[in-house]
Amino acid sequence: MTDKRIYQIGLTMINGVGDILARHLLESLGDEEAIFTEKKSQLEKITGIGPTLSTEILRADVLQKAEKELTFIEKNKIDCHFYTDSTYPHRLKQCEDAPILFYSKGNIKPDVQRVISVVGTRNATTYGKDLTESLIRDLALHFPDLLVLSGLAYGIDICAHRSALQNQLPTIGVLAHGLDRIYPAIHRNTAVEMLQQGGLITDFPSGTNPDKQNFIKRNRIVAGLSDASLVVESSSKGGSLITADIAFSYGRDVYCFPGRVADEQSKGCNKLIRENKAGLITCAADLIAALRWESNESPSTNVQHSLAFEEENAHPIVTLLKEKGEQHVNQMAIALNIPIRNLTTQLFELEMEGKIKTMPGGMFRLVR
Numbered sequence: 410m411t412d413k414r415i416y417q418i419g420l421t422m423i424n425g426v427g428d429i430l431a432r433h434l435l436e437s438l439g440d441e442e443a444i445f446t447e448k449k450s451q452l453e454k455i456t457g458i459g460p461t462l463s464t465e466i467l468r469a470d471v472l473q474k475a476e477k478e479l480t481f482i483e484k485n486k487i488d489c490h491f492y493t494d495s496t497y498p499h500r501l502k503q504c505e506d507a508p509i510l511f512y513s514k515g516n517i518k519p520d521v522q523r524v525i526s527v528v529g530t531r532n533a534t535t536y537g538k539d540l541t542e543s544l545i546r547d548l549a550l551h552f553p554d555l556l557v558l559s560g561l562a563y564g565i566d567i568c569a570h571r572s573a574l575q576n577q578l579p580t581i582g583v584l585a586h587g588l589d590r591i592y593p594a595i596h597r598n599t600a601v602e603m604l605q606q607g608g609l610i611t612d613f614p615s616g617t618n619p620d621k622q623n624f625i626k627r628n629r630i631v632a633g634l635s636d637a638s639l640v641v642e643s644s645s646k647g648g649s650l651i652t653a654d655i656a657f658s659y660g661r662d663v664y665c666f667p668g669r670v671a672d673e674q675s676k677g678c679n680k681l682i683r684e685n686k687a688g689l690i691t692c693a694a695d696l697i698a699a700l701r702w703e704s705n706e707s708p709s710t711n712v713q714h715s716l717a718f719e720e721e722n723a724h725p726i727v728t729l730l731k732e733k734g735e736q737h738v739n740q741m742a743i744a745l746n747i748p749i750r751n752l753t754t755q756l757f758e759l760e761m762e763g764k765i766k767t768m769p770g771g772m773f774r775l776v777r
Contacts, residue, residue: 412479416441417491419475421510421614424465430457431509432492441491445472474614481615487588488513499737500524503771504633504659508612511630514588515608517581519556519634522735523702526558526631526656528649529565529641530674537642537674540666541568544639547693549576552702556607558583558631560624561596565641565649570599579607583630585623587615624648632656636768637700640665640687643677650677653687663687664696701766726755727764727775735774 420431420441434444437455444452444466452463465471482489490497492509498519501507527545529537548555557573559566561582573580580603584592588611591597600609612630613623628651632638638656640663643649653663665687668675681687690696697703723731729744730736736744742752756773759765765773 411442413441414479414489414491415472415475416445417510418478418489418614419472420444421508421612422471422474422478423462423468425462426465428506428509430462433457435493435509478614481589482512485588486514498634499739500635501630501633504629506629507633508630511610511612512588512614513608513610515581515604516579516606517608517610518579519581521554521556521579523552523554524556524558524635525696526635526638526652527565527569527641528559528631528638528652530643530647530649530677531562531564531566532644532674533564533568533642534672534674536668537565537666538568541565541641542572544641544693544696545569545572545578546576548696549573549578551693551697553577554579556581558635560585560627560631560648561591561600561609562624562648563593567596567599569641570603574599574602574606577606581607581634582609583627583634584609584611584619585613585627586619587611587613587617589615590619592619625651628652629655632659632661635661636772637662637664637696639663639690639696640678640681642666642668642674643681644673645676645680647677650681653681657686662700664690664699666690701768724755724759724764726752726759726773730765730773730775735768735772738771738773741773 438444438447449463449467452458452466453460489510489512527541545557555578557569557578557580559569559582561567561570561584570580570582582600582603586592588609591600603609628648632652632655638652638661640649640653656663663681663686665678665681667682667689668678670679682689688699690699725745726741729741738752742749760767763776766776768774
């Protein structure tokens with residue numbers, strides 16, 4: 410029996426088939442193996458495929474390359490995560506252009522309660538580095554399980570990773586190349602340290618060079634895995650602005666530290682704030698308030714809340730959130746067997762009544 414991962418990896422190696430079309434093929438044919446065993450005449454009938462792409466799908470070297478990649482990831486203890494896996498990160502799955510498959514190495518747990526990405530210029534100033542370090546240090550005091558994402562690049566990225574490690578926070582680096590290398594090589598020691606306290610992920614196979622277009626593509630993962638993206642410093646152009654724009658398009662929160670109008674490394678942040686694409690923050694407390702995150706409450710407060718819930722004739726959604734804690738809208742729809750369109754109406758009504766709160770990434774929780 411052929412390892413299904415060969416078909417999953419193969420789906421990412423078909424010339425002309427991207428993540429969105431790959432998911433369409435899955436929906437049309439049922440599973441990844443069927444895509445490679447279907448007759449050419451049937452493949453051609455699928456919307457968006459046609460004779461050219463059907464030929465590419467059935468090329469013998471596609472699965473040969475996939476077998477080679479599977480050998481590489483097994484040898485190097487690398488995991489692959491396919492879109493239909495139950496363990497595929499729920500935040501990323503909400504994104505239309507989420508990778509159909511990505512690779513990871515280390516101890517990654519992307520579905521934790523709180524996730525932020527911290528990005529910025531590669532030419533970070535002392536001001537930017539100090540902001541990054543103080544932000545992560547102060548967040549760690551409130552949320553010791555906070556996950557910090559970035560891109561392992563020079564400047565703000567590597568500062569964010571190192572600050573997370575120093576404060577015992579898990580941190581994940583999203584790479585623009587395969588896991589057969591680390592770029593820039595000077596960050597290798599930090600990357601190795603991250604494997605014990607987070608890890609590395611990429612949707613590029615081994616042998617992929619860190620080409621310019623790959624950095625742009627990987628930014629969708631940085632944005633998609635996060636509740637909020639924070640831009641610390643950015644010039645008027647750069648990858649961090651692309652990440653912010655992607656996060657904004659996903660409906661995720663974006664925040665920036667402002668800077669002096671004449672400073673080149675603050676022009677991008679000031680622009681995002683001016684265009685209402687990002688909220689202005691100056692410290693960790695601002696971010697916590699903006700995201701409506703709260704620190705641990707005292708036991709006496711929790712007892713009072715429990716008594717209040719006991720006295721209330723709870724709505725089924727309220728009961729579910731009381732039992733399960735924060736829930737994604739899709740999880741609630743399944744648990745309560747309610748169509749999404751009906752569920753969203755009820756969620757809106759409960760929020761207007763002050764009983765629940767909307768959290769970043771389609772999550773909901775009870776008002777405490």
